[in-house]
Amino acid sequence: MQQLFIFAxxxxxxxxxxxCRITTEGELSVMEGQPLTxxxxxxxxxxxxxxxxxxxxxKEFCTSLARTDEPPSAxxxxxxxxxxxxxxxxxxxxxxNDLKEGDSGWYMCGVEIGGVWHSDDVAFTNIKVIHGMSVSxxxxxxxxxxxxxxxxxxSERYRESEKKWCRSGDWSSCLLIDSEGSYEDTSVAISxxxxxxxxxxxxxxxxxxxxxxxCSAGQQQMAVHVLVTPRPATTIISLSPAPVSVTSPPTRxxxxxxxxxxxxxxxxxxxxxxxxxxLLVCASIMLLVGLAILVRKLWKQHKQDPLLRQVKMIKAxxxxxxxxxxxxxxxxxxxxxxxxxxxxxx
Numbered sequence: 001m002q003q004l005f006i007f008a009x010x011x012x013x014x015x016x017x018x019x020c021r022i023t024t025e026g027e028l029s030v031m032e033g034q035p036l037t038x039x040x041x042x043x044x045x046x047x048x049x050x051x052x053x054x055x056x057x058x059k060e061f062c063t064s065l066a067r068t069d070e071p072p073s074a075x076x077x078x079x080x081x082x083x084x085x086x087x088x089x090x091x092x093x094x095x096x097n098d099l100k101e102g103d104s105g106w107y108m109c110g111v112e113i114g115g116v117w118h119s120d121d122v123a124f125t126n127i128k129v130i131h132g133m134s135v136s137x138x139x140x141x142x143x144x145x146x147x148x149x150x151x152x153x154x155s156e157r158y159r160e161s162e163k164k165w166c167r168s169g170d171w172s173s174c175l176l177i178d179s180e181g182s183y184e185d186t187s188v189a190i191s192x193x194x195x196x197x198x199x200x201x202x203x204x205x206x207x208x209x210x211x212x213x214x215c216s217a218g219q220q221q222m223a224v225h226v227l228v229t230p231r232p233a234t235t236i237i238s239l240s241p242a243p244v245s246v247t248s249p250p251t252r253x254x255x256x257x258x259x260x261x262x263x264x265x266x267x268x269x270x271x272x273x274x275x276x277x278x279l280l281v282c283a284s285i286m287l288l289v290g291l292a293i294l295v296r297k298l299w300k301q302h303k304q305d306p307l308l309r310q311v312k313m314i315k316a317x318x319x320x321x322x323x324x325x326x327x328x329x330x331x332x333x334x335x336x337x338x339x340x341x342x343x344x345x346x
Contacts, residue, residue, distance in 0.1 A: 022046070023169065024109055024123045029220040031155070032100055034134040037095045037223050038125060039212045040109035041169055047087040050112040053094040057106040057124060065107075066094060091212065093225075095138075099129045113344070131155050133220035140224065142205045144231040148223050150200040152215035161218030163192050167198045168212035168223065202226065 022042045029034040029272040040051070050069045056062035066083040094109060112123035133154045142148035154161075163181075165188065166174035177183045181192035192198035200215060210228045214221045 005249065011118065022109065022111055022123045024125050025214075025221065025223075026124070026169075027126045027128070027219075028223075029128045029130055029132045030205050030222065031132055031134045032101055032129050033098060035095060035097045035129065035138065036099055037093055037138045037224075037225070038107070038127075039091050039093050039168055039223060040123060041091045042121070044090060046111045047090065051083065051085055051092040052080065052110050052112060053083055054108050054110070056108060057107060059108070059110070059120060059122065062108055069090065087187055089211070090105075090285060093212075096127075098125075101129050103127065104129045130220075133158065133215075133217050134223050135215060135222045135224055138222070138224055139227070141227045141229060142202070143229050144205055144207060146205055147201055147203045148205065148226070150202075150213075150226075151197055152200065152217065152222060154217040154220065156196060158217040158220060159194055162216075163198045164216045165190055165191070166214045166216065168214055174216075217233045290320075 015180070022040055024038060024040045028038065042051075050067060052064060052067040054062035054064045065081040067150075068083055069087045080097055082095045082097075083092060084095075084098050093324065093327075094107075096103070104127060106124055106126050108122050110120045110123050113120050133152065135153065136151040140148050140150060150165075154163075162176060164174045164176045175183055175185075175188055175190060177190050181194060181198070183190040187203055189201040189203065190198065198215070198217070202209060205226075205228045207228050207230070209226060211226060213224045213226060215224060216222075288302070316346075
């Protein structure tokens with residue numbers, strides 16, 4: 001019984017883990033000699049936790065390559081592997097430089113939870129270092145309202161393959177080029193020159209366009225980060241001619257207005273979804289605790305001696321009908337035969 005109660009309580013520590021997760025792409029490819037940046041997205045409750053990057057497909061045998069709690073070195077730009085945690089965008093990124101074919105294999109991005117009853121939240125990705133695809137710049141910055149262009153290079157084997165541009169974490173956002181090698185709408189223009197380069201132009205940038213993207217050729221993908229900076233505040237001075245009058249000046253300064261700075265980027269979350277998740281956690285906790293209390297109560301009742309309950313019942317009935325305790329004629333003698341479990345009264 002005690003083991004069952006402990007087991008029920010131990011399940012409570014795992015309930016929040018079902019609502020927490022870390023995600024990344026399952027497979028990535030990069031051309032030999034080129035750098036690779038991997039974004040790992042996590043939930044808001046993991047913002048202050050330690051993140052890490054290691055090589056291997058099992059936590060116990062994963063070789064640590066970078067951690068966010070390690071102090072940055074002076075030559076971090078020349079390091080083979082570096083890690084950066086963006087707690088505003090809720091993503092930490094890992095950059096691997098000068099990749100060789102021997103660097104191909106399984107890697108893991110994880111959040112260190114710690115504790116006896118908790119396991120780390122991790123996500124795996126398989127990196128293939130081949131002669132496939134690369135980008136000129138993996139990080140691009142553009143001002144709000146302006147445009148910027150991403151150059152995606154691919155090997156000859158992918159010249160006729162499908163080319164597309166996607167936002168990281170949302171494959172439904174992918175934009176594909178047509179048979180003529182182009183795509184265009186009001187915000188994006190894609191052009192494939194069929195000479196191992198296709199370009200993506202982001203037009204009329206908005207603050208919400210900040211984030212990670214993928215340019216893809218066939219099964220090959222490369223990550224690109226786009227940062228949109230706010231447009232500088234502009235002073236608007238309006239001058240209007242004054243009406244013709246002897247007493248009026250020729251011109252008059254009408255107004256000076258300032259454009260407010262744009263609002264900071266915030267990540268919107270579905271409040272209804274979080275309410276349902278909280279209710280699910282509370283209901284699960286109440287159900288488990290109630291079940292443990294009920295089982296414990298039934299176990300105690302089961303352990304009581306049935307013969308003792310029967311004797312107590314007979315004594316209660318005897319005291320009810322016995323008027324004079326000292327009168328031997330009305331006294332009752334109870335003989336208890338434990339072998340036959342029968343009770344005789346005389």
